[in-house]
Amino acid sequence: MQKSAPHGELRVLVIMPAWNEEETIGQTIAELQVKRPDLDLIVVNDGSIDQTSQVAQAAGAKVIELPYNMGVGAAMRTGYKYARYKNYDVALQMDSDGQHLPEYIETLLDGLQRADIVIGSRFAGKSDYEVSGPRKWAMSLLSVMFTQISGEKFTDVTSGFKAANHRGIQQYCDFYPAEYLGDTIDATVMAIRSGCKVVQVPVQMRERQGGTPSSGPIKSAIYLVRSFFAFAISMTRQKTSREG
Incomplete structure (x- = not known):
């Protein structure tokens, strides 16, 4: 594990993927700038067909434009590659719909004192955020599987609020x-x-602050089913070794 420098010495980039979030992204950026003006921000506009890019730029964010909707995976990989290219010490992933609270960024950064990747969990005692039905059961099973392979307690492995050194x-x-x-x-x-x-x-999270979710109940169910396949496939891939 790589040791992190004190927070004040770290160059931190917030990566905010966005797809058709014109209704929420301006306020999300404004809240981040008020509460954490010390952090850099890059918005990765994932082929939005609304005014997401214009609203983000008007709010003061630098925007990377993807040519069409490629999915949040491609958007995040773009953001992480930008962080590597610019030699940031920390890349911090944060949703553009207002679910993730900037006041918990410090909690994620604290976690990097003992880890390489820190995931903000909605279900680890800080939040009243709830899910139910098959989605809850699938997330619980995935959490058990991750706990077994890592030796660490996990309750929210699908969270998009995370930081990496x-x-x-x-x-x-x-x-x-x-x-x-x-x-x-x-x-x-x-x-x-x-x-x-x-x-x-x-961490605490809240419901999205506006707009339309990119995935409804059916897509969410498909996501969780495919997550089990992704887990199984990942377990068969050849390991790589990274020295800190």
């Missing part, structure tokens, strides 16, 4: 799949099997 950034550049379904599962399994230290920390 240099080693974690390189891992995501190499293994973040360029599609949505299964991306978090596949990338996190490969990180653990490659020797990265992956932990979770408790």
Whole structure:
């Protein structure tokens, strides 16, 4: 595991993937700038057909434009590659719909003192965020599977609120799949099997602050089913070794 420098000495990039989020992204950026003006931000516009890019730029964000809707996996890989190219110490993933609270960024950064990748968990004691039905059962089973392979307690492996140090950034550049379904599962399994230290920390989240979710109940169910396949496939891939 790579040791992190004190927070004040770290160059931190917030990566915010966005697809048709004109209704929420301006306020999300404004809230981040007020609460964490010390952090850099890059918005990866994933082929939006609305005014997402214009709203983000008007709010003061730098925007990378993807030529068409390629999925959040491709958007995040683009963001991590930008972080590597610019030699950031930390890349921090944050949704553009307002679900992730900037005040918990410090909690993620604290976690990097003992890990390479830190996942913010909605279900680790800080939040009243709830899911139910098959989605809850599938997430619970995935959490058990991750706990078994890592030795760390996991309750929210599909969370998109996470931070990575240099080693974690390189891992995501190499293994973040360029599609949505299964991306978090596949990338996190490969990180653990490659020797990265992956932990979770408790955070609060809220419901999206506007707009339309990119996946409804059916797509969410398909995502979770495919996540199990992604987990199984990732477990059969050849391990890589990353020195800290």
